[in-house]
Amino acid sequence: MQEFIRVEKEGIGPYCYSDEYGFDWMTYDHHDCIYTPPIHDDSGFTSEDKMIYDLNCRKKGCLSGFSSLDQLENWFSLKELEILKKEGFQIKVYNVKNIFDSGKQAFILKQDILEEIK
Secondary structure (H helix, E strand, O other): OEEEEEEEEOOEOHHHHHHHHOOOOOOOOOOOOOOOOOOOOOOOOOHHHHHHHHHHHOOOOEEEEEOOHHHHHHHOOHHHHHHHHHOOOEEEEEEEOOOEEOOOOEEEEHHHEEEEOO
């Protein structure tokens, strides 16, 4: 088992929540965090990982997140995490069978979730 960390509200991450529910604070890039990621930074994933992501995410079969707290804290600044918390987002931790990890972020297949632990 591996731990997968995700920022979400009602099972939806901040980027998708922005698209579906008009959470307009979340932009597609960040300006005050260690790593300034564009939303679709897939560098570090293998071509096979990218294919798995594309095939499964079209069907809403995967979740984006992180394989460590360091990745999460490098992706979102403390200020961004505070804003997300005020908007009702939580940091969730799942035990999963497999994580696809780019070194900057990660994704999982929903079918690989074993349990929510936090």
